[in-house]
Amino acid sequence: MLEFIDKYLPGFLDNLPLLPPQASTVAGDVDLLTLVWTLISFAVGTLIVVVMIYLAVRYRRRAVNEVGGAEVHAPMVEIVSMLIPFIISMGMFVWGTKVFVDLKRPPADAVEYFAFGKQWMWKFQHPNGLREINNFTIPVDTPIKVTMTSEDVIHSFFIPAFRVKQDVVPGRYTTVWFEATQTGQFRQLCAEYCGSEHSLMGGIVTVLEQDEYQAWLNGEQFERTTTPSSSGEQLFTSLACSTCHLSGDSNRGPALHGLPGSEVQLASGETVIADDAYLRESILEPRAKLRQGYVPLMPTFEGQVSEEQLHDLIAFIKTIEPESSSREGSVQVAESNQTPGVSNAGGGGR
Template sequence: MRLFPSEASSVAPEVDHLVLFLIGLSLIFIVLIFLPLVYFAFKYRRGTKADRTPPRLAQWKLEVTWSIIPLLLMMGVFAWGASLYFHIERPPADAFEINVVGKQWMWKVEHQEGVREINAIHVPVGRSVKLVMTSQDVIHSFFIPDFRIKQDVVPGKYTTEWFNAAKPGSYYLFCSQFCGTDHAKMIGRITVMEPPAYESWLASNSSGGTLAVAGAKLFTELGCSGCHGANSKVRAPKLEGIYGKPVPLEGSVFQIADDKYIRDCILQENHLHVAGFQPLMPTFKGHASEEELMELIAYIKSLGRTNPEEDVNLEGTK
């Protein structure tokens, strides 16, 4: 029997150190408080001849001591916890992306290379992986105990989570948000492989097109290219190079063209209209699945990207 799951990601030991420190600190204070409590309960119980004259201590010194010491300890724990939280929440700039769509009751996974999986993710060891996640029905939560990471997966939003797997192996993936009848069956496996094994896994499973290529196909099929294409008669904004840049919207506001922004444009949610254009774009709500939206985003991301390095910079500024 094991008390803790294995520490299989770069942040796992850091999380454990904090947890163990908190448990240790609590134990120290439990002993400091309860040992004297029990001792005094016996010493001063009714009928004993203990000396009950109040002690002549400088009260304020005591008060200040037991206020300042816990305050410093708690502020220390706060600083430690906050910095660890930011570390866990902010994916490193060089992380590569994998898309995840949760639904009752499975995890659908799409790699940028176009490989699809269900209830499984294959990743290389020692590389930072960023999961871009959404749900097509209710709130789910993506939880890998061995990696010490958990993040809600919310319909209509993209949430992210990252990890850097520390050792090859197979690790459980759970949904940790009660999401309906078969919630308990929403279980998957993370397979961490040595980079060469991962490369050959990718090569043998990819069916050709990358996510961006699938998105390009959809872009034509759904008629986006009819308006946004080079020879279109409709005045629609160019989509080349918009990803990650601020877009001027009606009413003199700017919004960064990130995944959520592009998703909102395609579904025409939140009344986003680009400044200087007629609001002619139809909504594609109900015409594109969550996976297809992610493919369209991958395609728009790939547009006008001349320098692969740019990728990293854009991620870094988010």
């Protein structure tokens, strides 16, 4: 549609754009859905308004004592006026839900990024640990999944050009995914009112060609950064998590090897999946979902670790290798293969 308007009304879109740039894989789908809905609405709306004006003119009052005709019974009109909106809206519901599911379900090979919202800035973290503030540099044609949380109030991560939006909620992780199809710079905005500088809490998303992105990541301008998992490993030691959660002969805390993603039997009898949210909660509030067979010994870490540190810890926990190596009391940290060029501080025993 954009090309069409640009062809016949050159310059129009520059002054009065109707659509934001279509720069992600889902943008076209969302626009098509909106366009069809708009056309249906225009058709229905115009029809009703035309009928309304026609009736108001055709049956206008011609004498002060004139009254209308007898009551009209037309059950077909009622049936049709219920059936048509029902059929149209249910059809659009199915289509809209399909687009929504595509928006919500990231592909399995999506590269994982992390973002924090806080009053009034956005912090982004690349898989190799590189951090940016209010600038988010990503490669084109690469599915990207961003896990987000807030350090204070609710924010909302919004990139109009990608047609994606996801609230960023303190105390929990939410995720958004997208795949940019165009290089260039796009606005990233906060869509949930978050206090004084809400309208200035925006950033720029810079989409680079994949090789440019790699070059940018390895660029001289950045100091060598540590990966989230290696920062997490240091924390794991300094917070003394390793005392109870690594040594095979201790029953004080469950071993974490192979935990992420597995099913956990709770003391309450329930089972939960050990996803990021579970790991996060168990660090902050260990008693909330106590694992079966353990006593609540662990202190709470609420207020002692920041959201970024939590993210690092979880990143580290995911790299702990299964049982076999743990018996020796050592930990192997999996090599991060997403970002060649940045070596991983490998796992040493302790």
